[in-house]
Amino acid sequence: MGTIAENIFSQKSGRRASAGEYVVANIDYAMAHDTTTAWAIEPFQGIAGSAGGNGRVWNSDKIVIPFDHAVPAPNVAAATMQKEIRKFAREQNLRIVQQGVCHQIMSEQIVLPGMLIVGADSHTPTQGGLGALACGVGSTDIALVFATGKLWFRVPESMRVSIEGRFPQGVYPKDAVLTLAGQIRAEGAAYRSVEFYGSAVREMSIGSRMTMANMCSEMGAKCAIVPADEKTMEYVRGRKGAESARQVHADADAHYIEEIAIEVGQMEPMIACPHDVDNVKPVREVAGRPVDQVFIGSCTNGRTEDLHVAAALLRGKMVADGMRLVVVPASQLIYDECMRDGTLSVLMQAGATVCNPGCGPCLGRHQGALADGEVCVATSNRNFQGRMGSPKSEIYLASPATAAATALAGRIADPRDTSTR
Amino acid sequence: MGRAWKFGDNLNTDLITPGRYNMTTNAAELARVCFVEHRPDFAQGVHARDFVVGDRNFGCGSSRETAVIALKASGVRAVLAKSFARIFYRNCMNLGLLAIEMDTDGIADGEEVELDVESGSVRNVTRNEMHAIAIPHAMLALEREGGVVGFVKKNGFDALAGLFGK
Numbered sequence: 134m135g136t137i138a139e140n141i142f143s144q145k146s147g148r149r150a151s152a153g154e155y156v157v158a159n160i161d162y163a164m165a166h167d168t169t170t171a172w173a174i175e176p177f178q179g180i181a182g183s184a185g186g187n188g189r190v191w192n193s194d195k196i197v198i199p200f201d202h203a204v205p206a207p208n209v210a211a212a213t214m215q216k217e218i219r220k221f222a223r224e225q226n227l228r229i230v231q232q233g234v235c236h237q238i239m240s241e242q243i244v245l246p247g248m249l250i251v252g253a254d255s256h257t258p259t260q261g262g263l264g265a266l267a268c269g270v271g272s273t274d275i276a277l278v279f280a281t282g283k284l285w286f287r288v289p290e291s292m293r294v295s296i297e298g299r300f301p302q303g304v305y306p307k308d309a310v311l312t313l314a315g316q317i318r319a320e321g322a323a324y325r326s327v328e329f330y331g332s333a334v335r336e337m338s339i340g341s342r343m344t345m346a347n348m349c350s351e352m353g354a355k356c357a358i359v360p361a362d363e364k365t366m367e368y369v370r371g372r373k374g375a376e377s378a379r380q381v382h383a384d385a386d387a388h389y390i391e392e393i394a395i396e397v398g399q400m401e402p403m404i405a406c407p408h409d410v411d412n413v414k415p416v417r418e419v420a421g422r423p424v425d426q427v428f429i430g431s432c433t434n435g436r437t438e439d440l441h442v443a444a445a446l447l448r449g450k451m452v453a454d455g456m457r458l459v460v461v462p463a464s465q466l467i468y469d470e471c472m473r474d475g476t477l478s479v480l481m482q483a484g485a486t487v488c489n490p491g492c493g494p495c496l497g498r499h500q501g502a503l504a505d506g507e508v509c510v511a512t513s514n515r516n517f518q519g520r521m522g523s524p525k526s527e528i529y530l531a532s533p534a535t536a537a538a539t540a541l542a543g544r545i546a547d548p549r550d551t552s553t554r
Numbered sequence: 555m556g557r558a559w560k561f562g563d564n565l566n567t568d569l570i571t572p573g574r575y576n577m578t579t580n581a582a583e584l585a586r587v588c589f590v591e592h593r594p595d596f597a598q599g600v601h602a603r604d605f606v607v608g609d610r611n612f613g614c615g616s617s618r619e620t621a622v623i624a625l626k627a628s629g630v631r632a633v634l635a636k637s638f639a640r641i642f643y644r645n646c647m648n649l650g651l652l653a654i655e656m657d658t659d660g661i662a663d664g665e666e667v668e669l670d671v672e673s674g675s676v677r678n679v680t681r682n683e684m685h686a687i688a689i690p691h692a693m694l695a696l697e698r699e700g701g702v703v704g705f706v707k708k709n710g711f712d713a714l715a716g717l718f719g720k
Binding site for chain 2: 155157168169171172175176179180183203208210211214217253254255269270271272273274276277280281283285287319320323324351353355409496497498502515517518519520522524
């Protein structure tokens with residue numbers, strides 16, 4: 134009867150939930166970070182301190198506060214906000230985790246298939262890569278959840294995206310999801326749940342599935358879900374609650390508002406050009422454009438597999454003269470893995486600056502801001518005007534392979550033209 | 555009555571409060587940097603009861619509530635747009651700033667606009683044109699209490715659930 138979103142909302146609200154209806158649902162985990170938590174404290178105190186409330190969070194074990202947007206604090210303003218949050222966390226016995234990007238931390242440590250997650254960050258749908266339903270909200274919504282463990286939702290319509298075929302050499306899931314963005318545009322999944330199917334998705338690693346779900350935020354989606362499978366269960370094995378975790382799938386007669394099929398067999402590397410995520414072109418059409426900085430990292434493409442792809446292209450070579458290559462592993466775990474297997478060494482020998490895990494330069498606060506007229510190719514998810522610095526700078530979004538090839542060339546480059554030894 | 559500040563489609567929240575300007579929990583400070591780079595004359599020129607008028611997908615991108623706080627602290631009466639991004643829309647509801655879906659082609663930058671919540675209309679005073687609008691009950695109920703915190707304090711969380719269709 135239901136889509137994955139309908140079935141999860143049914144389980145979490147205790148009633149049959151169909152698209153278009155409003156439900157109040159029980160939240161499995163709530164997440165907020167070093168910016169959005171700051172604005173949640175006062176509304177939380179207003180709500181939890183009001184009649185009937187005891188001033189305490191609903192369940193301190195179910196709330197995670199990763200510090201990732203600007204850590205270590207780059208200035209006094211950020212340090213002051215973080216200090217306020219630490220005080221709140223101490224009072225409420227909440228966990229602050231400073232080990233990388235919030236979505237990566239949640240996927241590595243917390244999330245299980247079938248969970249309902251809310252996060253005070255727009256890229257929360259990333260957890261859909263693990264078969265969970267995860268929605269981004271603002272600070273006041275997360276304050277409501279901190280206080281009550283519940284939130285109201287409009288049950289979303291779902292769209293079904295099938296991705297079939299085998300990726301050619303040099304072409305990656307990021308290219309597929311950029312293709313989707315170019316096709317359905319920045320509002321193409323607004324208020325919807327996106328479900329991913331197809332042979333290419335089944336073949337994808339959990340990290341790549343997270344890349345797909347992550348980018349759906351840029352198309353307006355409420356959530357994006359890759360149905361859980363054996364690979365998902367293997368990924369979450371050993372974490373709290375994993376033994377009793379249940380995959381939630383769509384029923385055979387589920388209704389989809391739109392169905393899209395994408396074939397990757399003939400796909401080529403794609404790139405989102407300034408200043409919109411849906412301004413997507415084949416890389417070869419903009420190849421040769423001079424680039425000042427390349428950023429490899431973020432909740433979209435800062436995982437071990439992404440750094441491996443970059444290292445394979447950069448091994449034994451040097452980035453172009455004047456090129457700044459900024460690499461930010463998405464978490465401590467990834468940083469450690471890539472340190473131990475030599476990946477970071479390869480990247481550094483090629484001229485990369487490897488920064489501590491976190492959001493890095495993605496949102497323009499530190500670790501690689503752009504000046505007037507500068508151009509950056511990034512593996513992240515947003516190329517909004519001024520996102521990474523000056524409003525007169527430009528951001529292109531691409532796969533780690535395209536980013537690495539570009540770092541070598543000093544110009545936008547198609548990774549299929551870069552040899553790997 | 556207030557002035558219309560007109561913006562284009564896919565207006566993202568980074569343009570309202572850019573990442574490097576919103577490391578503060580001071581609403582007045584956010585009002586000072588509202589549209590700081592995208593529309594530098596906004597913060598100086600905006601008056602209480604002015605309108606921010608967008609196109610499609612207004613407020614897309616980051617979940618940052620600072621965008622809504624900055625607009626509210628600037629005195630903006632309501633945001634009018636053809637459609638809203640979902641987190642921005644929820645943030646407006648929660649903070650008690652009216653976000654009204656309507657065809658905004660009939661409003662140009664600098665024109666005078668009047669909102670009548672009771673009769674459900676937006677009047678372009680400059681052109682003397684009337685546009686019928688429908689504001690959801692929940693949006694209005696929350697706006698009356700200055701946002702969801704005021705509403706829940708007064709009525710409790712269960713009443714919040716009751717605002718939405720069964």
